Amino acid sequence: MSDAENRFSALADTLFTRLSGAEVVLLSVDGESTDFARFNHARVRQAGHVQRERATLRLINGRRHASVTVDLAGTGDAERLQAALTEARDLVSGADEDPYLLYNTDPVSTRRVEHGHMPDPAEIVASVADDAAGLDLVGIHAAGPIWRGLATSLGQRNWHQVARFDAKVAAYLGGDRAVQTGLSGATWDRAAWRATLDAARVKLDALARPPRAINPGRYRVYLTPHALEELLGMMNWGGFSASAHRTGASPLRRLKAEEAAFHASISLIEDTAGGWAPAFTSDGFVRPDRVALVSEGRFAGELVSARTAGEFQLAANGAEADESARSLVMAGGDIPAADALARLGTGLFIGNLWYLNFSDRPAARVTGMTRFATFWVEGGEIVAPVPVMRFDESLLDVLGKNLVGLTAEVAELADNGTYGGRSLTGSRAPGLVAEAFAFTL
Amino acid sequence: MLKELTRMVAAVPRADVDDWSVRWSRTRTRKWAVRRGVAEPPAASVADGALVTAVVNGAEGWAATADVSAAGLAEARERAAAWARVVGARALVPMVPTDMSEERGVFSGPGVQGEELSGAEIRDALRMLEARLRAGGDGHVVDATAALDVVDVDQATWTTRGGSTLQRMRIVAPNLAATAAKGAVSQGRSLAGGYTGGITKQGGFALFDVPRLLGEADRIREEALALLAAPNCPSGRMSLLLLPSQMMLQIHESIGHPLELDRILGDERNYAGTSFVTPDMFGTYRYGSDLLDVTFDPTVPGELASYAFDDAGTHARREWLIRKGILERPLGGALSQRRSGLPGTANARASAWDRPAIDRMANLNVEPGSSSLAQLIGGIARGVMMDTNISWSIDDSRNKFQFGCEWGRVIRDGQLAEVVKNPNYRGISATFWRSLSGVGDKSTVEVLGTPFCGKGEPNQVVRVGHASPACRFDDVDVFGGVE
Numbered sequence: 001m002s003d004a005e006n007r008f009s010a011l012a013d014t015l016f017t018r019l020s021g022a023e024v025v026l027l028s029v030d031g032e033s034t035d036f037a038r039f040n041h042a043r044v045r046q047a048g049h050v051q052r053e054r055a056t057l058r059l060i061n062g063r064r065h066a067s068v069t070v071d072l073a074g075t076g077d078a079e080r081l082q083a084a085l086t087e088a089r090d091l092v093s094g095a096d097e098d099p100y101l102l103y104n105t106d107p108v109s110t111r112r113v114e115h116g117h118m119p120d121p122a123e124i125v126a127s128v129a130d131d132a133a134g135l136d137l138v139g140i141h142a143a144g145p146i147w148r149g150l151a152t153s154l155g156q157r158n159w160h161q162v163a164r165f166d167a168k169v170a171a172y173l174g175g176d177r178a179v180q181t182g183l184s185g186a187t188w189d190r191a192a193w194r195a196t197l198d199a200a201r202v203k204l205d206a207l208a209r210p211p212r213a214i215n216p217g218r219y220r221v222y223l224t225p226h227a228l229e230e231l232l233g234m235m236n237w238g239g240f241s242a243s244a245h246r247t248g249a250s251p252l253r254r255l256k257a258e259e260a261a262f263h264a265s266i267s268l269i270e271d272t273a274g275g276w277a278p279a280f281t282s283d284g285f286v287r288p289d290r291v292a293l294v295s296e297g298r299f300a301g302e303l304v305s306a307r308t309a310g311e312f313q314l315a316a317n318g319a320e321a322d323e324s325a326r327s328l329v330m331a332g333g334d335i336p337a338a339d340a341l342a343r344l345g346t347g348l349f350i351g352n353l354w355y356l357n358f359s360d361r362p363a364a365r366v367t368g369m370t371r372f373a374t375f376w377v378e379g380g381e382i383v384a385p386v387p388v389m390r391f392d393e394s395l396l397d398v399l400g401k402n403l404v405g406l407t408a409e410v411a412e413l414a415d416n417g418t419y420g421g422r423s424l425t426g427s428r429a430p431g432l433v434a435e436a437f438a439f440t441l
Numbered sequence: 442m443l444k445e446l447t448r449m450v451a452a453v454p455r456a457d458v459d460d461w462s463v464r465w466s467r468t469r470t471r472k473w474a475v476r477r478g479v480a481e482p483p484a485a486s487v488a489d490g491a492l493v494t495a496v497v498n499g500a501e502g503w504a505a506t507a508d509v510s511a512a513g514l515a516e517a518r519e520r521a522a523a524w525a526r527v528v529g530a531r532a533l534v535p536m537v538p539t540d541m542s543e544e545r546g547v548f549s550g551p552g553v554q555g556e557e558l559s560g561a562e563i564r565d566a567l568r569m570l571e572a573r574l575r576a577g578g579d580g581h582v583v584d585a586t587a588a589l590d591v592v593d594v595d596q597a598t599w600t601t602r603g604g605s606t607l608q609r610m611r612i613v614a615p616n617l618a619a620t621a622a623k624g625a626v627s628q629g630r631s632l633a634g635g636y637t638g639g640i641t642k643q644g645g646f647a648l649f650d651v652p653r654l655l656g657e658a659d660r661i662r663e664e665a666l667a668l669l670a671a672p673n674c675p676s677g678r679m680s681l682l683l684l685p686s687q688m689m690l691q692i693h694e695s696i697g698h699p700l701e702l703d704r705i706l707g708d709e710r711n712y713a714g715t716s717f718v719t720p721d722m723f724g725t726y727r728y729g730s731d732l733l734d735v736t737f738d739p740t741v742p743g744e745l746a747s748y749a750f751d752d753a754g755t756h757a758r759r760e761w762l763i764r765k766g767i768l769e770r771p772l773g774g775a776l777s778q779r780r781s782g783l784p785g786t787a788n789a790r791a792s793a794w795d796r797p798a799i800d801r802m803a804n805l806n807v808e809p810g811s812s813s814l815a816q817l818i819g820g821i822a823r824g825v826m827m828d829t830n831i832s833w834s835i836d837d838s839r840n841k842f843q844f845g846c847e848w849g850r851v852i853r854d855g856q857l858a859e860v861v862k863n864p865n866y867r868g869i870s871a872t873f874w875r876s877l878s879g880v881g882d883k884s885t886v887e888v889l890g891t892p893f894c895g896k897g898e899p900n901q902v903v904r905v906g907h908a909s910p911a912c913r914f915d916d917v918d919v920f921g922g923v924e
Contacts, residue, residue: 034899035524036898036899038708038898038899039533040533040706040707040708040710041533041707043531043532043533044500044528044531044532044533045533045534045708046501046503046797046799047502047503047524047527047528048492048494048502048503048504048505048520048521048524048797049503049504049505049520049521049524050504050505050795050899051504051505051506051507052490052505052507052795053507054488056486064482065482066482066483066484066485067482067484067485068484068485068486069484069485069486069487070486070487070489071487071488071489071490071507072507073490073506073507073508073509073510073513074507074508074513075508075510075512075513087485091483091484091485091560094483094559094560094561094564095480095482095483095560095564096479096480096564098479098480098481098482099479100479101482121523121524121527122527125527125528125531129531138707138708138710138711139711139712139898140711140712140898140899142899168711169711170710170711172707172710176715176837176838178710180711246583247583247584247620247622248583248584248620248621248622248627248629249584249620249627249629253625253627254625257625259625311477311479354714354836354837355834355835355836355837356834357832357833357834357845358832358845359832359834359843359845359865359922360863360922360923362625362626362627362922363922363923365922365923367832367834367843368834369834369835369836369837369841371836371837388836388837388838388841390834390836390841390843390867392843394923417900418898418899418900419895419900419901419902420902440843440867441841441843441867441869441918
């Protein structure tokens, strides 16, 4: 077992000896030991290390329950958890009985540990300061292990630990003309990193051409997997949530009600078995390997959390409270990626979308911006970079009647977000060709 | 805690570093909620740790740890120093001794020493509020939530240059939200918008003013129901009257972010973005009409991001950012000011103990004008009044925006007319504020804020305050929904 796993297991064992009567505890932990280096102009802006481990103690007594979260420090943690238990007892004693309480009482233990080779601080700095010579590079490297654990006083143990580096950077030519690129994985490969930067240099050459501004209107577009991922992210904001569908908050209500359908080539699954997230929930349930969400254009399934299951008398299927997919995978189509520009013909190649939000949620209408490499394409050839444009478009249309096709190749898109800690989510998406995509500003 | 921190720092052995600093914080959060008639399980959390910086030969490194014992701080300092040595001459900004603060002082926000409410009292009040959100809705209110967050923050800084600060704040944030649905139509109303977490201010439990909130619950329910039967917002170029709970978003996205100096210096180009504002604009650029006055003001009692020192230890004071429409200074902390040669503000801030400080908004306010709300409405021949943000999107240089609101009222010939749903508008920051044609007086001002401003690599979410009067804009591109 890893040091973190051993430490967590010992803390759980000690804590559980302190329970009394009918008390049940679900103890979860999320932690990381990460080197972060932030760059601007290919020099180091800020660099440091985060050693963080956060434990959540959920105390259940009958149908009353409460949770207390504390930071673990590596020393004095048994006392911290004892204090957390005392506070949780106080909260539980004043809590109402919860008719929707649902947690796993049939212990199922799981373990997934993936080791890797991380770049050390000197390697991280050299990979930018040396390898990015001549580039105006800005961005971040993060490297180190990430772990999630769960132990229950009913005897369940779950552990999920991965080693991962995430390098995400943008090379700027000037103004808003830039190429964003990155590399994530378990085994740092300096040669692959250099190849990533070389590919960015080629795109920068195209960005150096005189830009062409376009007027608002409808255009044929090719969305790269990175751009399509942003649209999938909006769909994942309540689109598959069982609770959202029952409280008027889902953008895919019409799809579920069969008032609308996506193109028959659209299929989406929550792919826990092949994904990034732990195979267990904070309620102690083991996630199914896969949950079909959209099959051949039609709504196929919801994500149901334990609480929603209790509230609406449904069967839970491994979702956390927000009922969003953690490993959202869209099936590829039949366009070879090498032919994507040819299938686009004349229109816009969109490298990235940015800052999306609903402009009319019930209608699945989304607004957002193009960002980084966006090009005007004629006859399947890149002609000129295009300044940023605002779009306002229905998910039902771009993935429905206006869809031309999907690339056969599907890109791995690990989420490198770090709000509150490093993310363990991701998606896989193909590129997409669509017509009549609406730009408004 | 300041004495304790000083004692622990003093116990850390001397080391081969030029300078070092410690920023410690403990944030205790308690949450209660009642949703659809059922109390959710109460939750509490404590985030407790320190970020240590070390400067070696002009390069800086940092290390964050939850172990704030003398041994833990010493280990973090060594790790920070190791990073500083690796960075060495590849630092973007070589550090100088004066980058370490020498400021000393304490700050205690309103409500810190105030009385407590029991969990049972809070839950019972939330039950009453949530029931009012659903009362008499003929079953059309399909979702309703009443919630309260209470956050207690203690933070201290210490530097080898003699700086030491201690600040304490309490934040109380009640929130109400209801969704009404009928057939294929669903509409929501909330206390201050989905991204704000409610009415979020510094202060004691007096902010959890249940009698007032009961009235708000009635209003939210009735307005959500009214929206079910409302037509879509009209489309076209027309006048736009924004109430404070939308103004705060407008200020935040199209004044606050573009004026952040680290964005102007390019630090955020890979993530949050850059800015259409360039260094040469300060002092001359017409950001808005003569009516636009904007301040950075961390001294407003009770506003969410009021403080005496930023997280770099710089003493915080009120500064004019835009005066009579002319851009005067950016939002940049001491280091960004040295990098750019521009004046700035005390706004180097970190989201938590495990993140380094960067330039953030704090309290960013539009100063009141001289018009009553009736006068603002009376000056509109054709337009829409919008309230409470529901959708926000803006480009990476903070220029082309599109925002949506929960609530709209048509204004026709100087009179409020019918309710409209899905009100949206779009514009360009660089020109939008020049169309400001009326600014509400003090009677129209609301002090609001949000704990959810995201930015930075690694990512950080911080609390920001925005106070604003109602404001009128002319010739804006307004539109509604499709269903």
